[in-house]
Amino acid sequence: MKRRRRGKIIAIDGPAGVGKSTVGRLVAAKLGYDFINTGEMFRALTWKALSSGVEVSDFPAVAALACRLRWEFRPTPDRTLKTFIDGENAAPYLREERVSSNSSAVAANPEVRRFMCRLQRRLGGAGEIVMEGRDIGTHVFPDADHKIYLDADIDERARRRYRQLKASGARAHLGAVREAMLTRDLNDLKRKINPLSQAADAVVVDSTHLTLHEVADKIVRMVRARRQRRDGSR
Numbered sequence: 001m002k003r004r005r006r007g008k009i010i011a012i013d014g015p016a017g018v019g020k021s022t023v024g025r026l027v028a029a030k031l032g033y034d035f036i037n038t039g040e041m042f043r044a045l046t047w048k049a050l051s052s053g054v055e056v057s058d059f060p061a062v063a064a065l066a067c068r069l070r071w072e073f074r075p076t077p078d079r080t081l082k083t084f085i086d087g088e089n090a091a092p093y094l095r096e097e098r099v100s101s102n103s104s105a106v107a108a109n110p111e112v113r114r115f116m117c118r119l120q121r122r123l124g125g126a127g128e129i130v131m132e133g134r135d136i137g138t139h140v141f142p143d144a145d146h147k148i149y150l151d152a153d154i155d156e157r158a159r160r161r162y163r164q165l166k167a168s169g170a171r172a173h174l175g176a177v178r179e180a181m182l183t184r185d186l187n188d189l190k191r192k193i194n195p196l197s198q199a200a201d202a203v204v205v206d207s208t209h210l211t212l213h214e215v216a217d218k219i220v221r222m223v224r225a226r227r228q229r230r231d232g233s234r
């Protein structure tokens, strides 16, 4: 039986650095929905594992750590849900290099994925949410009302991430950013449990030659058009 929700769920999946977060936040703001970047949940757990001496390859220990932590998702004024762990805002640690490079190992842990999936379903259960990640449309919310698979050329994705890092004052090398991105994509694509993949009923949007504002407008137009078609057919 299909679960009843108050509002819609918009799932945005795709590889690293494709602009899912920026697009997701813009779409959510235009529709008056909540927004969550589920990658931050895996990153927050990676940060906690690294800072408490838990080996990311020790799957049972990382899964036990996830269960011990107190997870909270507090909304910012623009309705972005930010991850707090044991009362502490995880945001300052999430983009550390060591967190980025270890996060796909944490995300390959089946127990951790089950734990995150439960949290994500609880967060999105009421609807009116844009949720972005790798497996939202395929696994977390296979019955999402709208599924977008956002893609872009690897060189363009690497350039975007490089500019982001530079703008935040970090030291970065374009070639190294590209390599790290390819490694993370490969890990996400080949993992056994809920790999990055395109849902059969997802709309593919290629953002290589579009600005992220243009991509967000395109998605909002799609959502509104479908709403109008549905309302018109009643």
Ligand code: C5P
Binding pocket: 016, 017, 038, 039, 040, 042, 043, 103, 104, 105, 107, 132, 133, 134, 135, 136, 184, 188
């Ligand atoms: O989106 P972001 O690149 O910040 O995500 C960090 C890592 O978390 C990814 O490399 C991926 O391995 C993992 N992830 C995932 N499933 C999601 C979101 C992120 O496996 N729904």
